[in-house]
Amino acid sequence: MIPLYVSVATRAFRRYSTYTAATLSGLFTNCVFGCIICFVYLALWDQRPNAGGYDASDAVTYVWLGQAMLMTVMVWGGGVTNDLAERIRSGDVAIDLYRPVPLIGWYVAQDVGRAGFHLLTRGLGPTIVGALLFDVRFPSGPVAWLGFAVAVVLALLVSFAVRFLVASTSFWLLDASGPNAVAFLMAAFFSGLTVPLVIFPGWSRDVVMALPWASYIQVPADIWLGKREGWDLLAGLGFGVLWAVVLFAACHLVLRRATRKVVVQGG
Amino acid sequence: MRLIEVQELRRTFTVGRFRAKREVVAVRDVSFAIEAGEMVGYIGPNGAGKSTTIKMLTGILVPSGGRLEVAGLDPSRQRTDLARRIGVVFGQRTTLWWDLPLRDSFAVLQRIYRTSPRRHEQNLAEYVELLDLGDLLDTPVRQLSLGQRMRGDIVAALLHDPEILFLDEPTIGLDVISKGRLREFLRTLNATRGTTLMLTTHDLQDIEALCDRVIVIDHGTAVFDGALADLHREGGSTRTLVVDLVDEAPPISVPGATTRKVDGPRQWLSFPTDASAAPIVAAVAAAYDVADLSIQEPDIEDVIRELYSR
Numbered sequence: 001m002i003p004l005y006v007s008v009a010t011r012a013f014r015r016y017s018t019y020t021a022a023t024l025s026g027l028f029t030n031c032v033f034g035c036i037i038c039f040v041y042l043a044l045w046d047q048r049p050n051a052g053g054y055d056a057s058d059a060v061t062y063v064w065l066g067q068a069m070l071m072t073v074m075v076w077g078g079g080v081t082n083d084l085a086e087r088i089r090s091g092d093v094a095i096d097l098y099r100p101v102p103l104i105g106w107y108v109a110q111d112v113g114r115a116g117f118h119l120l121t122r123g124l125g126p127t128i129v130g131a132l133l134f135d136v137r138f139p140s141g142p143v144a145w146l147g148f149a150v151a152v153v154l155a156l157l158v159s160f161a162v163r164f165l166v167a168s169t170s171f172w173l174l175d176a177s178g179p180n181a182v183a184f185l186m187a188a189f190f191s192g193l194t195v196p197l198v199i200f201p202g203w204s205r206d207v208v209m210a211l212p213w214a215s216y217i218q219v220p221a222d223i224w225l226g227k228r229e230g231w232d233l234l235a236g237l238g239f240g241v242l243w244a245v246v247l248f249a250a251c252h253l254v255l256r257r258a259t260r261k262v263v264v265q266g267g
Numbered sequence: 268m269r270l271i272e273v274q275e276l277r278r279t280f281t282v283g284r285f286r287a288k289r290e291v292v293a294v295r296d297v298s299f300a301i302e303a304g305e306m307v308g309y310i311g312p313n314g315a316g317k318s319t320t321i322k323m324l325t326g327i328l329v330p331s332g333g334r335l336e337v338a339g340l341d342p343s344r345q346r347t348d349l350a351r352r353i354g355v356v357f358g359q360r361t362t363l364w365w366d367l368p369l370r371d372s373f374a375v376l377q378r379i380y381r382t383s384p385r386r387h388e389q390n391l392a393e394y395v396e397l398l399d400l401g402d403l404l405d406t407p408v409r410q411l412s413l414g415q416r417m418r419g420d421i422v423a424a425l426l427h428d429p430e431i432l433f434l435d436e437p438t439i440g441l442d443v444i445s446k447g448r449l450r451e452f453l454r455t456l457n458a459t460r461g462t463t464l465m466l467t468t469h470d471l472q473d474i475e476a477l478c479d480r481v482i483v484i485d486h487g488t489a490v491f492d493g494a495l496a497d498l499h500r501e502g503g504s505t506r507t508l509v510v511d512l513v514d515e516a517p518p519i520s521v522p523g524a525t526t527r528k529v530d531g532p533r534q535w536l537s538f539p540t541d542a543s544a545a546p547i548v549a550a551v552a553a554a555y556d557v558a559d560l561s562i563q564e565p566d567i568e569d570v571i572r573e574l575y576s577r
Contacts, residue, residue: 003378004375004378004379004381007374007375008375008378011364011367011371014367015364015365015366015367018366018367018407091360092360092361094322094327094357094360095355095357095360095361095362097326097327097346098325098327098350098355099350099362099379100346100347100348100350100351100379100380101347101379259327260329
């Protein structure tokens with residue numbers, strides 16, 4: 001199975017790499033937004049230094065990490081699961097089901113390939129630009145680097161599972177744009193892309209930190225910034241593993257129900 | 268050897284919701300068996316239940332009732348095992364990667380089906396040659412014409428040496444030359460490799476060129492199962508000779524044909540499908556001043572309609 005998934009991931013990487021203009025314009029947008037949010041955060045941290053345990057340098061680093069993760073983890077939704085939703089709507093999902101390959105694995109492999117491409121372009125690009133323009137921090141040692149890398153992989157898996165579940169609603173609703181909009185709002189807010197989850201007040205912070213979206217940006221960023229070390233780091237990764245397992249189990253259940261109960265569209 | 272066995276296959280769908288909920292029968296107690304090496308046309312009007320049957324045969328739709336066995340497997344329970352032994356081609360869908368060259372899609376397929384690299388290369392070389400795709404292997408699929416893409420999809424369905432090939436409207440939207448080439452290829456495939464073919468189509472010529480046997484389905488029920496010639500006989504279908512005379516004339520009378528309609532200088536003559544048009548054309552041309560002639564083949568839909576209305 002591994003050679004197949006590698007082969008699928010490579011093709012997905014190549015597929016996304018064919019649209020150079022889209023990649024470059026997206027990269028440019030990331031950088032512009034990164035700068036704007038940085039200025040907003042700097043003004044905020046000027047008023048409240050040490051908000052959420054972050055100093056100003058942590059805050060700008062967080063901004064650029066957010067921009068870098070945005071496409072890599074597909075925080076807002078989309079990516080290969082949009083293809084899935086469209087294929088369910090048109091009935092082309094039949095083709096996916098005819099293959100002697102588990103549907104979820106097929107799409108995970110594609111999403112990993114896509115994420116690889118986006119990490120190298122939309123991830124690395126803003127990080128470099130951010131580092132040149134602002135006082136951005138880097139992980140303090142190999143443990144933090146490694147922890148961050150694992151956290152990003154987990155973020156991708158959790159995000160994939162959420163997006164897969166959203167796309168699966170098409171089996172019943174035929175059009176995933178409603179669930180997409182809800183998922184977009186939830187992710188935009190609870191991933192910490194708008195404001196870091198650490199500055200949420202009191203109990204609301206405990207709640208958002210327990211939701212799956214916390215694994216998208218907040219946990220990897222805390223590892224990067226050295227806020228999570230030792231057991232804390234492991235707990236952060238464990239949190240991602242837990243959500244990934246729960247959500248993937250949900251994906252399997254939903255897919256099984258869908259393929260046994262639901263009509264494949266079109267003649 | 269029986270490759271496909273279907274007994275009283277049934278599929279119902281629930282449509283609507285709440286109080287408007289009702290049950291629609293898409294396939295109603297259909298039974299047939301297909302032997303290895305057969306080429307079978309599965310035909311019927313839109314909505315007759317063709318695709319629903321194919322979806323059940325390939326395992327992506329669970330039957331509501333009846334028994335079903337393909338290559339000794341239960342399709343919906345052993346979908347993955349079955350997928351390795353069958354090929355499926357949809358005229359209106361593609362399995363190829365849209366943004367990538369054809370070559371890439373084929374390479375992924377080798378991994379999917381775990382075909383040995385040698386076998387894969389052999390098959391690829393042979394099919395690419397037969398379907399004349401050599402120059403297109405490095406072209407992104409989105410730049411291919413419909414006919415080229417279709418040929419690509421057929422190669423994709425065959426690289427893993429399937430025993431059965433299901434084709435759902437394989438010639439839809441293709442021009443005459445592409446259709447001819449495709450039929451030629453499928454005939455060769457069946458003759459040289461013994462691949463069993465089951466195809467749905469609206470094109471009577473597909474059936475004439477390929478299928479020894481036809482199963483007609485209408486409103487979910489198999490209304491005919493047998494040789495094509497018998498279908499025409501049972502359906503009472505006829506070919507039509509359209510004659511444009513130089514001047515208006517009373518209804519033409521030649522042996523072997525009956526004049527069905529007269530409209531000014533144009534007349535419609537029908538004659539049996541198994542008869543040759545040549546003697547009739549010759550007789551008409553000998554006796555009348557003809558400006559133009561054309562022959563209309565019977566429409567499969569008409570044949571079925573007639574079959575069903577009786």
